Amino acid sequence: MSTINLVIADDEPLAISNLKAKLANYPNLNIKACFDNGDDTLQYLQQHQHEVDLVFLDIQMPGLKGIDILKQLNKASAMAAPLLILVTAYEQYAFSAFEHFAFDYLLKPVSRQRLAQCLLDARTALDKQPELPPSTHHKLSFRTGASTLLLDDIDIVLIEAAGNYMCIQTLSESLVIRETLKELLQRLPGHFVQVHRSTLVNLHHVHKVQPHNNDYQFTLSDGKIVNASRRYKQNWSKMLSEC
Template sequence: MKISCISIDDEPLALDLVEKFIKQTSFLDLKATFDNAIEALTFINKNEIDLIFLDIQMPDLSGMELARIIDGKKGENKPRIIFTTAYNQFAIEGYKVDALDYLLKPYSYEDFLKSTTKAYQYFENKIDSEKSTSDTKADFIFLKVEYQLVKVMLKDIAYVEAYKDYVKVHLNDKPNPLLSLTSLKSMEELLPSEKFMRIHRSYIIALDHIESVSRNTVQIGSATLTISENYKDGFMQFLNKWIA
């Protein structure tokens, strides 16, 4: 498997180093390099790219701004990002845009290889998942919890709650939710829409676990969750199908 990639950095030496490391790595296929994010965005919009090595501090359009634009694109085939930066204070922001990894300058080829191996495993798992779901849909997801990936069965999820830079995944029959460093938007894209629905800027619920519905709330277990006006019409369309 080859991973198509580009590199974006306004520092010539840094850009040359990434290009050198990419060419040393057999599973990477370098398509282009850019010294500014605006030209790179034009290229990304016209070409299918798997992976972007992206500096953060750049003039005109920063790497983080470009990452937010890419993260906002619809569809499952948007490119993934590995940040390459000298500033470690952007790590949390990187997780918010679902970056695969964060390389802190100056980094060695060993650091680069660890990061790109993680990317290779991600794309390999994605291909395997697509193959396995061509006939049947997966009944589980993996969540980043602390320093590991935790397998969670979909049937066990009661609801998902936004919590600062994290989400809380509340599970049936477990008192404490799983705390995962991701966004509610990413969870909404990950969870199957026939089983889960967003009812509030802070909540995604499992439709199978609804116990009762009042005018503006849903009861799931001991939790009473508000249905906001922005999501009420979509929820009522679902509910009207099942009203006797």
């Protein structure tokens, strides 16, 4: 089992000590550095990004906050290394964390069971990094009747059928268009895949894939849970980690 190199950033020495004590139970983990402020953390990650697999990142720190670091790293996918785990005592930051491609979100005090599940998910993601097409910021056009919408493809999280229309869910709003799923599949980039009879997902926004009954569930970067039918697994299995 390969070594996972990780960084811990937290302004509370006791929090770092407690987390290090729990992580000591996993011999394949290598703590490369610990920081007590956001500025030093960001500088280190920018200089050593390709040497770090996993980051435990406190949200409230002197200097740059955890969310600020997420924004400045400008990740295109939650699954892209280094995987960023937000650690905080405040639940209200979860949406913003996933919006900026955090891999996971842990509430303090971090339980051993929750940490074990987080590390298992991280190991799966790192062992089988998704081979997604390069993330782009190209404009995509959609018909809404008499007018046309122009959207950045990276802003689109998923598209779902809604009666005779399709509903586009972006990072900030929901929009209704007058196109069919079949028409969209013929012209959208390859990272938009059908995962259910009525659902298209932008794979750049997939945060987690897990079995659910006889099918799968996707957790997206905005926290939304999407059912994915086994029937459509061939559409995404080569680009995302297998469950």
